Amino acid sequence: MSQQEKLTDLKSRLSAFMNRVDQMDPNETSVEDIDELIKMLEDLERKM
Incomplete structure (x- = not known):
């Protein structure tokens, strides 16, 4: 994957x-919702 493709994917x-x-x-956000957001951030970090 080229740098440009990686950048586009990250964006x-x-x-x-x-x-x-x-x-x-x-008011309706659960612990599971926060866990999912953390997983999304961890995935982004691995992709970098």
Whole structure:
């Protein structure tokens, strides 16, 4: 995978993460939801 493709993939994943965070209602967010967000961040970190 080229650097440009990696960058595009990273941008896409970050965008998906931010959309997920924006859509969350703090009053209805569970521990499982937070765990999923952490897993998404860990996956992003591995991809870098």
